[in-house]
Ligand code: SF4
């Protein structure tokens with residue numbers, strides 16, 4: 360599952376490099392956050408233990424490592440892949456779950472604040488495409504089911 | 508200039524309508540051909556949607572781009588996340604014909620097709636490149652000479668660079684240039700390009716989010732910054748709202764947070780109240796007070812240009 364989403368060859372190089380540790384905002388500011396450890400475990404095939412860890416949610420997706428990386432790969436790819444596996448197994452931070460549910464229901468993460476708009480003389484907000492999105496998302500799910 | 512749709516995104520409209528207000532004011536002041544378009548959804552937000560279902564992330568962004576593709580419009584957004592997410596998917600689909608065909612197969616049911624023709628630009632590089640520093644300077648009624656302001660780009664203004672291609676991803680210049688055009692000193696500070704850390708609030712790690720905000724605010728306080736200028740609702744939430752929460756607990760930083768559109772709007776002669784700055788949670792008065800006391804320096808176009816400039820109000 361994880362192998363399909365990741366280029367293990369690049370991660371092997373990455374586990375020997377570690378260069379972007381010193382510019383990663385979470386590595387610098389959050390004690391205990393160290394993607395190098397996660398990547399070593401991915402390369403060794405021993406990554407399951409990370410699924411429940413807070414660490415995989417501490418990657419801010421800031422893309423700094425991606426930009427710095429001589430392989431243009433980055434810690435980030437490993438962390439993103441770990442999160443994708445975690446959510447497939449139903450492991451979510453509460454807010455991610457709530458956000459996802461709101462998105463799936465409305466196609467948005469919040470509705471325009473109407474009373475404040477009125478007070479500020481803002482025009483009526485444009486119509487949402489939420490309903491249409493829901494329809495094509497349903498088609499996507501149908502297609503997936505068809506593919507088993 | 509090609510007409511463009513403003514992509515407001517969820518956060519500004521749901522939580523910070525005053526940022527919509529100031530954005531509209533500066534777009535109108537420069538008579539820029541903007542419009543609202545029916546049918547957009549969430550961009551979608553990456554950490555929430557992509558982590559759960561990558562295909563849904565791609566489909567949603569592709570549909571938003573297809574909507575403006577069909578109308579022959581570009582997109583400009585005052586949210587860095589929106590532009591970055593839309594551009595990431597646009598880049599992915601342009602590079603992957605198989606995926607693009609699959610996505611278009613689904614979009615067809617809604618009468619749409621992703622072509623990827625629409626240009627997607629964040630408001631800051633847009634003002635820098637399409638309006639231009641010179642046109643801005645001509646219109647300034649009072650600039651920010653003598654003010655020490657820190658600029659916070661926000662990661663997604665220029666990253667990922669392969670998708671956005673609008674500035675140096677590790678040493679961007681455009682926001683600084685705009686600040687310089689407005690007469691301010693752009694303070695160089697160690698955390699200038701460091702992620703704001705707001706993402707941590709979205710994954711149940713509020714204390715870590717506060718910690719990241721604190722690191723930056725402390726630094727700015729020690730440098731004597733008069734304010735922090737940014738142009739991303741997520742960064743705004745992090746430094747305005749979270750700073751306020753820390754102040755309530757007795758940690759005082761006193762760093763006013765100024766949206767780029769507010770700074771520009773003030774320079775053009777709008778009042779802080781008109782721009783909705785009284786809706787901020789951290790007091791902006793110290794910034795406004797200092798600015799009021801500073802000497803009047805107007806825009807710096809040549810006399811001919813100043814005479815020929817279009818005056819909007
Ligand atoms: S994307 Fe994640 S791992 Fe990479 S530098 Fe940013 S926080 Fe660190």
Ligand code: SF4
Nearest residue numbers: 373376377428433434
């Ligand atoms: S992501 Fe790239 S730069 Fe960072 S440690 Fe891995 S190989 Fe090195």
